Amino acid sequence: xxxxxxxxxxxxxxxxxxxxxxxxxxxxxxxxxxxxxxxxxxxxxxxxxxxxxxxxxxxxxxxxxxxxxxxxxxxxxxxxxxxxxxxxxxxxxxxxxxxxxxxxxxxxxxxxxxxxxxxxxxxxxxxxxxxxxxxxxxxxxxxxxxxxxxxxxxxxxxxxxxxxxxxxxxxxxxxxxxxxxxxxxxxxxxxxxxxxxxxxxxxxxxxxxxxxxxxxxxxxxxxxxxxxx
Amino acid sequence: xxxxxxxxxxxxxxxxxxxxxxxxxxxxxxxxxxxxxxxxxxxxxxxxxxxxxxxxxxxxxxxxxxxxxxxxxxxxxxxxxxxxxxxxxxxxxxxxxxxxxxxxxxxxxxxxxxxxxxxxxxxxxxxxxxxxxxxxxxxxxxxxxxxxxxxxxxxxxxxxxxxxxxxxxxxxxxxxxxxxxxxxxxxxxxxxxxxxxxxxxxxxxxxxxxxxxxxxxxxxxxxxxxxxx
DNA sequence: TATTCTATCTATAAACT
DNA sequence: TAGTTTATAGATAGAAT
Numbered sequence: 001x002x003x004x005x006x007x008x009x010x011x012x013x014x015x016x017x018x019x020x021x022x023x024x025x026x027x028x029x030x031x032x033x034x035x036x037x038x039x040x041x042x043x044x045x046x047x048x049x050x051x052x053x054x055x056x057x058x059x060x061x062x063x064x065x066x067x068x069x070x071x072x073x074x075x076x077x078x079x080x081x082x083x084x085x086x087x088x089x090x091x092x093x094x095x096x097x098x099x100x101x102x103x104x105x106x107x108x109x110x111x112x113x114x115x116x117x118x119x120x121x122x123x124x125x126x127x128x129x130x131x132x133x134x135x136x137x138x139x140x141x142x143x144x145x146x147x148x149x150x151x152x153x154x155x156x157x158x159x160x161x162x163x164x165x166x167x168x169x170x171x172x173x174x175x176x177x178x179x180x181x182x183x184x185x186x187x188x189x190x191x192x193x194x195x196x197x198x199x200x201x202x203x204x205x206x207x208x209x210x211x212x213x214x215x216x217x218x219x220x221x222x223x224x225x226x227x228x229x
Numbered sequence: 230x231x232x233x234x235x236x237x238x239x240x241x242x243x244x245x246x247x248x249x250x251x252x253x254x255x256x257x258x259x260x261x262x263x264x265x266x267x268x269x270x271x272x273x274x275x276x277x278x279x280x281x282x283x284x285x286x287x288x289x290x291x292x293x294x295x296x297x298x299x300x301x302x303x304x305x306x307x308x309x310x311x312x313x314x315x316x317x318x319x320x321x322x323x324x325x326x327x328x329x330x331x332x333x334x335x336x337x338x339x340x341x342x343x344x345x346x347x348x349x350x351x352x353x354x355x356x357x358x359x360x361x362x363x364x365x366x367x368x369x370x371x372x373x374x375x376x377x378x379x380x381x382x383x384x385x386x387x388x389x390x391x392x393x394x395x396x397x398x399x400x401x402x403x404x405x406x407x408x409x410x411x412x413x414x415x416x417x418x419x420x421x422x423x424x425x426x427x428x429x430x431x432x433x434x435x436x437x438x439x440x441x442x443x444x445x446x447x448x449x450x451x452x453x454x455x456x457x458x
Numbered sequence: 459t460a461t462t463c464t465a466t467c468t469a470t471a472a473a474c475t
Numbered sequence: 476t477a478g479t480t481t482a483t484a485g486a487t488a489g490a491a492t
Contacts, residue, residue, distance in 0.1 A: 002466050002488055009268050015488085020267040021460095022487055027263055029486090030256050030469095031273070038249040039238050040278065044260070046271040231471055231483045248471080250477095255469055259486095 017050060024048065112140050246279060253277065341369050 010016035024046065035042050115137055239245035253275065264271050344366055 004467070005262075005266070005488075007262065007265055010266050016267050019488075020263070020269065023259070023263045023267065026486055027256070027259050030252070030259060033234075033236065034249070034252045034256055034275075036236055037234070037239050038245050038252065038277075040249065040275060042273065042275040044271065044273040046263075046269060048267075048269050231481095233484065234471075244471085247477095251470055258469090 020048060020050065108136075112136050116140050116144070249277065249279065337365075341365050345369050345373070 010019055027044070027046075031042060031044055034040060112133075115133070239248055256275075257273070260271055260273055263269060341362075344362075
């Protein structure tokens with residue numbers, strides 16, 4: 001029901017003021033907590049349109065002390081610090097971009113996995129697949145065949161029962177298909193503010209294996225389909 | 230499981246640093262949200278023990294602008310503002326005290342109600358009741374008798390059925406007793422940090438009526454039992 | 459206009475990697 | 476030491492008072 005706050009100027013005057021009052025209060029509380037809990041000096045200055053005087057925090061002594069320090073810093077020193085802040089921001093942006101790339105790659109993998117299992121279980125392949133898609137899909141299926149083969153061999157080695165290989169193979173494929181289908185969520189490819197930047201929380205054994213240590217395998221899933229930014 | 234944060238310096242160095250990093254990050258985010266959502270100018274300066282440079286917010290332009298304003302304010306003007314801040318704090322304290330009084334009064338009422346219904350339902354009265362307690366209790370019972378009387382009259386007026394008065398009266402008493410007992414939570418009388426400062430969320434009709442408009446009734450429940458602060 | 463209520467979103471303490 | 480995860484405490488949007 002309650003909508004997620006969109007990080008943008010609140011156009012409605014009334015709503016903005018209400019929000020300001022709540023958030024202003026919350027902010028000062030947080031700042032107070034930070035200074036008390038962690039024993040740091042800090043101050044905040046807020047020029048609100050609702051009061052003629054800027055709102056300051058904390059009380060008399062605190063702000064004067066902190067501000068005094070700032071007064072004593074020459075102008076050019078200040079600029080230098082600001083530039084540091086700017087480069088810090090650039091780092092942040094780069095990090096966010098890296099995360100984006102990672103999520104896109106993950107999404108691509110999940111999509112492909114979904115396609116693969118659709119193909120394996122329903123026997124039909126979706127139209128409109130690009131050459132790249134088909135290539136990745138083929139790759140993925142080959143990976144899985146290898147995996148199955150490897151697992152069969154492992155089981156053979158260790159088997160103390162009389163299970164035959166065909167049964168084992170079927171079991172592995174069915175198991176993998178179920179888990180993969182459950183986990184394959186095709187995520188948003190857009191670049192909006194709401195984009196999911198979280199890394200996926202559960203990797204299937206297939207993806208683990210693909211991402212994993214085997215250097216002989218050529219890695220598929222480039223970001224060919226996504227615009228560079 | 231997770232304990233409620235106690236508003237005090239975190240003694241454990243490791244825990245304090247972890248907390249600082251999280252809260253610092255959270256604070257700047259909040260500040261950014263405030264400025265964007267509500268279109269206000271603001272800045273924060275944090276002198277952390279973990280960085281040689283004070284942490285500032287927001288980026289270059291923002292801080293310089295806000296700080297410049299502050300630089301241009303004469304020292305004595307600053308003091309004046311700080312005093313305003315101080316008086317603002319005094320107001321806050323007074324408000325908190327008022328709230329405390331209110332909660333204490335509410336608690337007193339709830340205790341008395343509980344006693345009354347224990348007396349009415351179990352027929353025995355707890356020992357160690359002071360003269361004041363007994364007086365309040367008598368008062369409260371009289372109030373309730375009046376209320377019952379009033380309700381009976383109302384029902385008589387409006388009754389289109391053939392219900393007799395005795396039945397109605399019994400109904401009212403039973404109903405009131407149940408609701409009152411459910412709602413009567415005897416709250417903490419201490420003055421610790423954890424004290425419940427919330428106003429009670431559900432008033433019974435009896436308390437509504439006691440607090441309400443009838444000026445003829447002498448109000449019981451002074452704060453006689455509590456130390457003034 | 460401010461306060462209260464409450465469903466929901468967000469921050470973060472603690473544990474784990 | 477820093478990043479991740481998870482459960483819970485805390486903040487707050489929106490509605491009602």
